[in-house]
Amino acid sequence: MKVDVYEEKEDVRSKLDFYSTSPLTGDATDQDRATVTRRTSVYVYEAPVRLWHWINAAAIMVLCVTGYFIGSPPPSIDVAEAANQFTFGYIRFAHFAAAMVMTIGFFGRIYWAFVGNHHARQMFMLPVWDKKWWAEVVQEMKWYAFLEKRPKKYVGHNPLAQIAMFFFMTVGLSFMILTGFALYSEGVGRGSLVDMLFGPLLDFVGGSQMMHTLHHLGMWAIVIFMMIHIYAAIREDIMSRQSMVSTMISGTRTFKDDDPE
Amino acid sequence: MSEIETFYDVMRRQGITRRSFMKYCSLTASALGLGPAFVPQIAHAMETKPRTPVIWVHGLECTCCSESFIRSAHPLAKDVVLSMISLDYDDTLMAAAGHAAEAAMMDTIEKYKGQYILAVEGNPPLNEDGMFCISGGKPFVEKLKMAAKDAKAVISWGACASYGCVQAAKPNPTQATPVHKVITDKPIIKVPGCPPIAEVMTGVITYMLTFDRMPELDRQGRPAMFYGQRIHDKCYRRAHFDAGQFVEEWDDEGARKGYCLYKMGCKGPTTYNACSTVRWNEGVSFPIQSGHGCIGCSEDGFWDQGTFYDRVTSLAQFGVEGNADSVGMAAAGVVGTGIAAHAAVSALKSAQAKAQSKPSTEEV
Numbered sequence: 224m225k226v227d228v229y230e231e232k233e234d235v236r237s238k239l240d241f242y243s244t245s246p247l248t249g250d251a252t253d254q255d256r257a258t259v260t261r262r263t264s265v266y267v268y269e270a271p272v273r274l275w276h277w278i279n280a281a282a283i284m285v286l287c288v289t290g291y292f293i294g295s296p297p298p299s300i301d302v303a304e305a306a307n308q309f310t311f312g313y314i315r316f317a318h319f320a321a322a323m324v325m326t327i328g329f330f331g332r333i334y335w336a337f338v339g340n341h342h343a344r345q346m347f348m349l350p351v352w353d354k355k356w357w358a359e360v361v362q363e364m365k366w367y368a369f370l371e372k373r374p375k376k377y378v379g380h381n382p383l384a385q386i387a388m389f390f391f392m393t394v395g396l397s398f399m400i401l402t403g404f405a406l407y408s409e410g411v412g413r414g415s416l417v418d419m420l421f422g423p424l425l426d427f428v429g430g431s432q433m434m435h436t437l438h439h440l441g442m443w444a445i446v447i448f449m450m451i452h453i454y455a456a457i458r459e460d461i462m463s464r465q466s467m468v469s470t471m472i473s474g475t476r477t478f479k480d481d482d483p484e
Numbered sequence: 485m486s487e488i489e490t491f492y493d494v495m496r497r498q499g500i501t502r503r504s505f506m507k508y509c510s511l512t513a514s515a516l517g518l519g520p521a522f523v524p525q526i527a528h529a530m531e532t533k534p535r536t537p538v539i540w541v542h543g544l545e546c547t548c549c550s551e552s553f554i555r556s557a558h559p560l561a562k563d564v565v566l567s568m569i570s571l572d573y574d575d576t577l578m579a580a581a582g583h584a585a586e587a588a589m590m591d592t593i594e595k596y597k598g599q600y601i602l603a604v605e606g607n608p609p610l611n612e613d614g615m616f617c618i619s620g621g622k623p624f625v626e627k628l629k630m631a632a633k634d635a636k637a638v639i640s641w642g643a644c645a646s647y648g649c650v651q652a653a654k655p656n657p658t659q660a661t662p663v664h665k666v667i668t669d670k671p672i673i674k675v676p677g678c679p680p681i682a683e684v685m686t687g688v689i690t691y692m693l694t695f696d697r698m699p700e701l702d703r704q705g706r707p708a709m710f711y712g713q714r715i716h717d718k719c720y721r722r723a724h725f726d727a728g729q730f731v732e733e734w735d736d737e738g739a740r741k742g743y744c745l746y747k748m749g750c751k752g753p754t755t756y757n758a759c760s761t762v763r764w765n766e767g768v769s770f771p772i773q774s775g776h777g778c779i780g781c782s783e784d785g786f787w788d789q790g791t792f793y794d795r796v797t798s799l800a801q802f803g804v805e806g807n808a809d810s811v812g813m814a815a816a817g818v819v820g821t822g823i824a825a826h827a828a829v830s831a832l833k834s835a836q837a838k839a840q841s842k843p844s845t846e847e848v
Contacts, residue, residue, distance in 0.1 A: 294796050294809065296747060299730045299738055310728030367826070369833055409753075413702065413712045426703055431714075431754035432780065432789045436797045436808050443812025447819045454823045458830055 264477040265378055267342050273474050275332045282325035283445060286399075289318035290442050294435070319407065326400050342379045346388040356382055374463050378476055384455065391448035395441065402438040406431070491530040491693070505530075512690050515683060517709060529694045536693055537592050537600040539631055540574035543624045544617045544651045544660050545606025549642040550576055552679035555765070556686040569689060572600070575619070586620050593634055601692070602635035604628065606644045608666055609651070609658035616658040625666065632667045637698060639673050639688065640664065643781055646674035646706075653787035664705065673698055674705045676757075678781035683762050684710045704784075706756070715752035715778050718760040721745070739775060749793035750777025757782040 268276075292314050300310045336344045350356045360382040365371040367383070375381070380388060405424040408417040409431060428434050460467035466477045489497070495505055509526040513519065518526075542550075554577075571577065573589040580588055592600055606624075609616035614623030632638055640663045643649035651660040664672045675688055688707055691699045699707040716722065724730070724744040731738040731745050746753070752760070755778050759770040771778055779792045790798035796807045 291809075296728060296730055299732060299743065300728045303727075305723040305727040305729055308727035308729070312726035312728075314728070369829060372837075409714060410717075412717075413708065423703060430784045430789070432751065432783065432797055435754065435795075436799065439796060439808035440812065443808065443815060446812065447816055450816065450819055450823060454827065458827065462830060462834060 263481055264475050266474055267340075267378055267470060267476045268474040269335075269339055269343065270474065271331070271335045272339060272343050273471065275328050275335070276471060278328050279325060279332075282321045282328065283449070285317055285321035286325065287442055287446055289314050289321070290439075293318060294439055322400075322403055322407070325396070326404075329396050329400065345379045345385055347393050349386060349389050360386070376464050376478055376482075378465075381459075387448060387451065391445060391452075395445055395448065399438065399441045399445065402434055402441060405434055406438060490532060490534055492532075494535065495530075512687075512694075515687055516691055526690075526694050529696075533693065533696075535570040537572045537596045538569040538574075538603055538689075539572060539589055539592055539600055539635070540577075540603040540605065541624075541627060541631055542574075542576060542619065543604065543606030543608050543628065543644070544658070545642065545644045545649075547576060547605070548679040549605045549644075549685070550574075552677075552682045553641075553685045554682075556682035569601070569693070589631070593631065597634040599636055600634075601637055601639060602631050602670075603639045603641055604645045604663050605641040607648060607652070607660050607662050609660045610666075611657070611659035616660075628663070628666060632670055635670055637671045637673065637692070638663060638667055639675060641675055641685065642680055643676050643678040643786065646676035647784045647786075649678060650787050653785075671698055672705055673701065673707060676706060676711070676782040676784075678786075680782070681710075681758055681762050681764060684758055702756075710758040710762070711756045711782070713756065715755050715757055715760045715772070719752055719772060720760065721772060742775075745772060745775075745777040746795060748777050749791065749795055751780030751783070751786075751789075751792070752778040755780040755783050 296311060296314075300308065302308060333347070336347050359375065362371060362375060363381050363383045366374045379385075401421065401424060404417055404421040408415065408421045409425070411417045413422075425431055425434055428437060456467045456471070459465075460469075464479050464482075466475075466479075470476045492505065495508075496502075500508075506523070506527060509530065510520065510523045512526055513522045516522075572592040573585065575585055578585055578588070606617075608614060608623070608625035608628050610625060614625035617624040619627050640646045644651065644660075645663045648656070648660050648662045651658060652662070664674070673688060675685060677684070684707075687710065688699060691707070691709075699709060702708045702711060704711075716725075719725070721742060721744045724742070725746055729738065729741075729743045730747040731743045732747060733739070734748070744750070750772065752772060759778070760772065763770045763773070777792070780786045780789065783789070790807070794807065796809050798807045799811060
């Protein structure tokens with residue numbers, strides 16, 4: 224329909240004056256200008272949410288790499304006396320430091336869910352009581368199964384994304400923080416605050432070795448989430464009717480059409 | 485049974501000089517980490533207190549705890565500790581046998597109701613009414629319950645009594661059950677290990693006799709002074725761990741240089757015990773010092789934590805070779821393939837849609 228409008232040349236010409244006053248310059252054509260005036264955009268993700276997203280992403284990258292090495296260390300490094308070398312110690316330090324950043328970031332994100340806008344809360348609960356939401360879940364699944372020709376427009380996360388965020392971030396990060404601090408408590412030592420808060424979890428799951436296994440499996444769950452998340456974001460950016468990747472940076476969701484549905 | 489002598493009486497009767505006795509007291513104080521101020525207290529306790537009667541019962545076990553205990557290298561322990569406590573019943577060590585032995589146990593229970601300590605080595609199997617372990621003609625579980633009823637406290641010796649050990653490993657056909665799940669109304673000290681370190685065993689007993697109370701226990705009921713830290717925390721090879729210097733194979737250069745055994749599956753980082761400080765056989769060595777990783781024998785369910793030679797526990801439910809990493813990588817591989825396939829189909833679909841749409845029709 225975009226095209227329909229411009230098939231009538233006269234119509235375009237009659238509006239030319241108006242378009243030429245638009246601030247769009249560079250290689251913008253009249254057609255671009257006409258389109259832009261009809262584009263809709265909405266500010267969705269406030270600065271703290273975006274900042275959290277990228278800090279969290281960076282911390283998780285560091286945590287996955289160092290965490291994997293903690294479980295399966297890199298080949299021995301033999302350049303100095305043990306006393307003058309701290310390679311594995313630095314790997315562990317990076318893991319613990321990134322974990323602290325991630326944890327504080329996560330708490331900051333929870334705080335923002337209370338004081339931020341409506342979209343800042345979407346990650347923390349699923350509207351399972353809402354029939355319309357379930358219908359959209361089905362709709363979205365069909366879109367991913369190539370059974371739906373045209374996706375719906377979403378201002379925040381689409382329902383599938385929301386489910387993924389809830390289980391892998393809200394639940395997943397909580398799980399990693401709990402199991403991670405339980406393991407950290409062993410190094411800090413018995414009777415410490417970390418030990419008193421998280422130590423009992425070790426007994427609950429049946430010991431330190433089991434806790435390591437769970438923490439490890441949790442990491443792989445997050446790696447898998449990351450793969451799907453990045454793929455879906457890029458795919459949606461190309462194929463859906465709204466912006467995705469730029470929204471993570473600017474916070475503004477722009478729509479590619481102004482159809483009501 | 486005659487009146488029980490004090491510890492000091494026993495020692496003097498056995499020809500131990502007062503000087504040796506005082507030496508023993510100071511060594512005991514340092515072994516317990518108490519410092520010189522406690523030496524007179526220990527001496528006083530041993531001079532005045534009557535020996536505590538102990539009943540030592542054996543369930544499903546291999547007697548390695550007893551073997552360890554009688555090798556306690558602590559000065560005088562071999563001779564004295566067995567006399568310090570009044571070991572009134574221990575079917576493995578006692579001279580009496582059969583009915584005479586069982587009578588000695590009944591006698592002690594009657595005479596020292598609520599005063600004796602029950603030491604349990606091994607555990608009771610509960611399946612088939614306990615018939616998998618018969619002691620004195622009766623299922624062991626009955627003997628255990630009977631002896632525990634009037635005990636002051638219970639000591640669970642070793643991994644068997646504390647956690648179940650190999651007989652409780654999956655699938656645990658005899659339903660071997662750790663003591664604290666059968667005796668629920670008595671204070672229980674767990675002294676896990678397979679076996680526990682001799683000096684840890686005698687140390688726990690000495691503490692209880694000296695102070696007339698249980699040592700401070702951790703969340704799992706183990707004496708904190710011996711099980712408060714991991715092997716890893718006090719390991720003399722820790723510097724190599726932090727440096728990232730590992731043994732990669734059993735006979736490589738790293739093994740000869742005494743590098744960290746982490747990659748060989750050492751369970752030191754997940755095992756709470758005193759091996760790296762107290763060590764074994766008169767403090768001569770301990771597994772890591774001998775070049776083999778810790779197998780985590782004092783941890784709950786150590787037989788079910790996969791092989792002794794992997795840091796990342798194998799997960800039996802995912803096949804013999806599965807562990808958290810292989811499962812994770814396989815899942816990531818499947819998801820990655822799925823994503824690639826989905827991306828390909830998406831591209832095809834959208835190309836198809838573009839080809840079908842005429843210039844004047846709606847854009848997809």
